[in-house]
Amino acid sequence: MIRPVFDNVIVKKIEEKQSTLSGIVLNTNDTDANIGEIYAIGEASVLSVENGGELTKGSKVIFSDNYKKVNYNNETFYVVNEEELLAILN
Structure with missing residues (x-):
């Protein structure tokens, strides 16, 4: 188990x-979004x-580089x- 310290999150x-309509899988590793x-x-x-915040384990988030x-x-x-x-994504 990893447990972050201070105000860090794991x-x-x-x-x-992602795939095209014909089923070809596209490489999405080149996207900028984390x-x-x-x-x-x-x-x-x-x-x-x-x-008092809204962040919980399992929340989906966008994070910087x-x-x-x-x-x-x-x-x-x-x-x-x-x-x-x-x-935070809903």
Whole structure:
């Protein structure tokens, strides 16, 4: 289990596969958007539900390119400071 400290969050990036009408899968890794799902939230996060915000584990977010990429248990996670979260997706 990864547990972030301070006001950091752990994000698992969502890799969306897009395809054409004929079924050809397009490479979407070249897009600029960093979209992910919150895996864990630091205790000092002012955006967390516990502190009056709306961010919960499982929330989908858009985050900036300012992150630390971490490989843990054969999975890739991103450590992002909550100030680098750009939007919460509904």
